[in-house]
Amino acid sequence: xxxxxxxxxxxxxxxxxxxxxxxxxxxxxxxxxxxxxxxxxxxxxxxxxxxxxxxxxxxxxxxxxxxxxxxxxxxxxxxxxxxxxxxxxxxxxxxxxxxxxxxxxxxxxxxxxxxxxxxxxxxxxxxxxxxxxxxxxxxxxxxxxxxxxxxxxxxxxxxxxxxxxxxxxxxxxxx
Numbered sequence: 001x002x003x004x005x006x007x008x009x010x011x012x013x014x015x016x017x018x019x020x021x022x023x024x025x026x027x028x029x030x031x032x033x034x035x036x037x038x039x040x041x042x043x044x045x046x047x048x049x050x051x052x053x054x055x056x057x058x059x060x061x062x063x064x065x066x067x068x069x070x071x072x073x074x075x076x077x078x079x080x081x082x083x084x085x086x087x088x089x090x091x092x093x094x095x096x097x098x099x100x101x102x103x104x105x106x107x108x109x110x111x112x113x114x115x116x117x118x119x120x121x122x123x124x125x126x127x128x129x130x131x132x133x134x135x136x137x138x139x140x141x142x143x144x145x146x147x148x149x150x151x152x153x154x155x156x157x158x159x160x161x162x163x164x165x166x167x168x169x170x171x172x173x174x175x
Contacts, residue, residue, distance in 0.1 A: 085155050086172070087122060088114035092148045094127065102133040104167065110148065119155055128153075129167035138174045150175040 082088050091107040109126045122128065130153060132139045138149075152173040158166055 082114040082116035082119070082152070084117040085119055086114075086116040087112070087119050087153045087155065087169075088151070089122070089153070090148060090150050093146065099131075102131055102136075102139060105130055105132060105171075107151075107169075107171075113150070128169050130169035130171050131167050132171040136171060136174060139171075 089112045090110045092110055094106045094108055097104045107128055107130055109122055109124055109128070111124055112122065115122075134140075151171050152175070153169050154172045155168055156170065157168050160166065
C-alpha cells in the first residue's frame with residue numbers, strides 16, 4: 001500500500017500537481033529539471049477568423065434592370081445529350097410505303113447530330129428501315145421520297161413473329 005501511495009505521489013509531482021492537504025500551499029509548477037523545462041510553444045493552430053461578414057449594400061439588394069441581367073444561353077442543338085435509345089440525325093427519305101397508321105420508310109443518314117446511351121451505332125451514309133406514325137407532326141411532309149429533314153429516331157427491338165419483322169427504328173420527332 002505504501003508503494004502505491006509513493007507511486008501516486010511521484011506521478012503527481014511529474015504531472016505538476018502536488019498532493020497536499022493544505023489549501024494554502026500552491027502546487028509546484030514543474031517537477032522536471034530546469035534543463036528539460038521549455039517555454040510554452042506557440043500554437044500552430046490558426047485562430048478562427050473573427051472578422052464580420054460583409055454586409056450587402058443597398059445597391060446589391062436593389063432589383064437590376066432587365067438589360068443587365070445575364071441569362072444563360074441554351075447550348076446548340078448539336079451538343080444536347082440525347083435520351084437513351086435515341087438517335088438524332090439529318091436524313092434523306094429514299095423510299096416510302098403508306099400503311100394504315102403511318103409510313104414504312106427507308107432513310108439514308110446524312111449527318112449525325114446526337115446519340116443516346118445504349119443506341120446501336122449508326123454513321124453517315126447508313127440506310128435504315130423505320131416507321132413513322134401519322135400522329136408525328138409533319139409526318140405527311142417526310143412521307144414523300146427525296147425529302148431531307150432533321151429527325152429524332154428511337155431504337156426498339158421488337159419481339160414479334162410477324163414476317164417480315166417491323167423495323168426497329170421509329171421516327172419520333174421531325175424537327
